[in-house]
Amino acid sequence: MADPNERNLEKYSVQRFPAVGNPDDAGYGRCATWVQAVSHGFHQQRRDDEYLAKTLAAYQTDQRQLTGVYVNGSVPDHSLGADVPVATYATMRKTLNIGFGRQLESNLVTAVTVRGTHRRNGILRGMITADLESAKDDGLAMAALTASEGSIYGRFGFGVATFERSIKVDAGPRFRLRGEPEGTVEVADPAVLLDVAPKVFERVQRLSPGSIDRQEYYRLVASGSIGHDGKPDTSVRCALHYDLSGALDGYVSYRFKGWEHKPYTMEIVDFVAATNAGYLDLWRFLGSIDLIDEITWAEAPVDDPLAWALEDPRCIDASEIRDMLWLRILDTPAALQARRYATAGRLVLDVADPLGLAGGTWVLESDGGAAAVVRDAAGETPDLSLDVADLASIYLGAVSPVTLAAAGRINEKRPGAALEAQQLFAVERSAHCLTHF
Numbered sequence: 001m002a003d004p005n006e007r008n009l010e011k012y013s014v015q016r017f018p019a020v021g022n023p024d025d026a027g028y029g030r031c032a033t034w035v036q037a038v039s040h041g042f043h044q045q046r047r048d049d050e051y052l053a054k055t056l057a058a059y060q061t062d063q064r065q066l067t068g069v070y071v072n073g074s075v076p077d078h079s080l081g082a083d084v085p086v087a088t089y090a091t092m093r094k095t096l097n098i099g100f101g102r103q104l105e106s107n108l109v110t111a112v113t114v115r116g117t118h119r120r121n122g123i124l125r126g127m128i129t130a131d132l133e134s135a136k137d138d139g140l141a142m143a144a145l146t147a148s149e150g151s152i153y154g155r156f157g158f159g160v161a162t163f164e165r166s167i168k169v170d171a172g173p174r175f176r177l178r179g180e181p182e183g184t185v186e187v188a189d190p191a192v193l194l195d196v197a198p199k200v201f202e203r204v205q206r207l208s209p210g211s212i213d214r215q216e217y218y219r220l221v222a223s224g225s226i227g228h229d230g231k232p233d234t235s236v237r238c239a240l241h242y243d244l245s246g247a248l249d250g251y252v253s254y255r256f257k258g259w260e261h262k263p264y265t266m267e268i269v270d271f272v273a274a275t276n277a278g279y280l281d282l283w284r285f286l287g288s289i290d291l292i293d294e295i296t297w298a299e300a301p302v303d304d305p306l307a308w309a310l311e312d313p314r315c316i317d318a319s320e321i322r323d324m325l326w327l328r329i330l331d332t333p334a335a336l337q338a339r340r341y342a343t344a345g346r347l348v349l350d351v352a353d354p355l356g357l358a359g360g361t362w363v364l365e366s367d368g369g370a371a372a373v374v375r376d377a378a379g380e381t382p383d384l385s386l387d388v389a390d391l392a393s394i395y396l397g398a399v400s401p402v403t404l405a406a407a408g409r410i411n412e413k414r415p416g417a418a419l420e421a422q423q424l425f426a427v428e429r430s431a432h433c434l435t436h437f
């Protein structure tokens with residue numbers, strides 16, 4: 001395979017370094033300049049010292065590896081210095097719940113930017129190809145990202161594996177949930193979430209297919225310790241849910257959008273419930289807050305129990321179903337072997353991979369129990385031919401292979417094989433990912 005970095009070798013050099021969180025430590029300045037370049041790439045404001053320090057401390061906790069691409073030699077007078085990367089890229093390792101409680105360590109890709117004056121020179125291609133190869137060499141079977149645009153990452157073998165949607169919920173008199181509360185809700189100082197949020201999330205991570213273990217930033221945002229500008233967000237409030245035994249099993253943090261904003265709206269900042277009762281009781285609470293007409297949530301599940309718990313499901317005004325988690329299988333037999341399949345079945349899969357990392361023909365055999373057998377089936381007639389990106393899409397059960405066959409993406413060589421794949425890849429509850437990165 002041609003080296004994707006080849007055409008840029010003379011022009012640029014690549015540096016890979018760990019995030020350094022302490023301003024007094026060597027390497028902090030390079031990391032701070034790197035964060036400024038990311039802000040530039042996403043059209044955000046220049047960051048002040050407080051933002052940089054908080055952000056890099058969180059990055060260090062997550063053990064993020066930062067990549068910067070730098071121009072070789074000198075740069076023209078008055079332009080950004082050669083110490084400012086023209087491209088950024090970061091990774092961290094977190095676990096992905098792949099159904100039935102199984103966790104798969106994954107390479108999370110984030111902060112991908114290329115400065116406008118250097119775009120379309122193959123810099124992204126060089127960075128991502130090198131990174132996916134090195135993650136595979138490290139023994140990882142999966143990479144993941146959330147994408148700014150839908151047209152970028154399919155060519156690198158990423159497929160959409162979960163979705164989310166924005167909702168507005170009418171909190172007026174027609175907001176009524178079926179059933180009775182099964183616990184209690186108490187309002188708390190949001191600062192408690194610094195401690196509580198990771199503990200509750202840890203339970204969700206164990207229970208929810210599609211969930212990705214969270215980065216440090218989440219508890220800071222949920223507790224209002226850091227807002228978009230790096231300063232504490234004092235508008236954040238929070239409520240906690242306790243089950244019938246008094247154990248804490250869920251929280252919601254939220255902010256009022258202000259009296260000038262009509263209808264009067266409470267915006268959910270973070271909503272994590274480890275039990276069905278906790279989820280519904282926290283919604284009961286949100287729907288009962290006086291003076292509030294509407295509750296908004298930008299990260300709601302598409303298959304949402306709330307819709308079925310409401311006496312009037314039209315209280316939910318849903319818009320904008322979006323792709324959320326994109327997966328990239330790095331090692332097909334390892335990824336298939338890692339999953340648990342709830343039904344028995346046998347499928348020969350012919351997987352194509354444009355980057356040459358995970359292609360081949362494999363037979364997947366499951367007896368519906370805990371273990372599945374995956375072995376090389378080179379030469380066998382495939383039941384399904386598909387791109388590695390499409391295998392990633394069906395991997396968490398959130399995208400139907402039948403639909404992908406209808407779209408001409410999966411080639412069903414044996415009639416009925418796509419439906420069998422749909423049944424095999426099903427998970428115990430709809431995949432949803434509450435972690436953006």
Ligand SMILES: CC(=O)SCCNC(=O)CCNC(=O)[C@H](O)C(C)(C)COP(=O)(O)OP(=O)(O)OC[C@H]1O[C@@H](n2cnc3c(N)ncnc32)[C@H](O)[C@@H]1OP(=O)(O)O
Binds near residue numbers: 109119123
């Ligand atoms: C995980 C995340 O962080 S998602 C965030 C991604 N970043 C952004 O959206 C910030 C703004 N955009 C950018 O910084 C850049 O345009 C990037 C990072 C998207 C692309 O970087 P570049 O170095 O220009 O990409 P590169 O030249 O390597 O292109 C690789 C291929 O992707 C294609 N491509 C790149 N960007 C896009 C795009 N936005 N839409 C469609 N195709 C694209 C190129 O045409 C090229 O195709 P080919 O190799 O098949 O001919």
